[in-house]
Amino acid sequence: MGDSGTRNTALTLSSEHSAATSSGYAMLLVMLAALAVGIFGGTLLEANPALGGIVITLASIVFLFVACGFYMQQPNQATAITLFGAYKGTDRNTGLRWLMPWLGRKKVSLRANNMISERLKVNDLRGNPIEIAAQVVWRVTDTAQALFDIDDYKAFVIVQIEAAVRTIGARYPYDDYEHQEVTLRGNHDQVAVELRAELIARLVTAGITVDECGFTHLAYAPEIAGAMLRRQQAQAVVAARATLVEGAVGMVEMALDLLSKKGVVDLDDERRAAMVSNLMVVLCGERDTQPVVNAGSLY
DSSP states (O other), X not given: OHHHHXXXXXXXXXXXXXXXXXXXXXXXXXXXXXXXXXXXXXHTTTTOHHHHHHHHHHHHHHHHHHHTTEEEEOTTEEEEEXXXXXXXXXXXXXXXXXXXXXXXXXXXXXXXXXXXXXXXXXXXXXXXXXXXXXXXXXXXXXXXXXXXTSSOHHHHHHHHHHHHHHHHHHHSOSOOTTSOXXXXXXXXXXXXXXXXXXXXXXXXXXXXXXXXXXXXXXXXXXXXXXXXXXXXXXXXXXHHHHHHHHHHHHHHHHHHHHHHHHTSOOOOHXXXXXXXXXXXXXXXXXXXXXXXXXXXXXX
């Protein structure tokens, strides 16, 4: 009973295959021939009204029968063929086409569709609320799956794009100031590849593939944007100070070494420490230094 219930509730997967259709140009010749026969039957009405009526009737039936089977198909367009609800194949040939009039026809565009999702508020890996939106280029690859396995494949794409963007947005942090993690802002190409793989996996049941995708909007949510901006500024100031101090220490060390090698002055530990302090103040200070002239002895 359990297996039977599973089979009854499982989705019946469709698969596209070619439909048996004819070239419309050949059938156009048949329709013109039927028209010519009908005209010929009109000429027989005076000599043999019964025969002329039969010829006109048959020619009219053939003409109408052929005329009802024509349809046009543009490049990158397909037509799914059905017979009383049963799928009979898909025609991907372009130009003037023809098939039996009692067969149903449903056109599907195979062209690339460009879609930009709405801005979604998502919590990143660290729990920070961010706003994120994505641009996705998708197209139908299996018309049978798109038409018969999904109720509305265009609405299905919209929902799955939103779900995939939320999944990827929560998988990584927005930013990493130490540059040790994969982030949404710093590794855009890598994250876009994962987003495309996530979308393809979600849309495969609808016979749809994704050619390209990427983020069009990525920012902290307004309620924390100000705090995160101050944090970024503080991190930048700290990094700049660290670089400045590192350079100043190197310059002081070089200055002391040159003074010692050239014998310009012989400093004891106390005077050496004082000079280091003064040089560090000069090199790391934000204001212009004021020189002090010592007219007396160094000691």
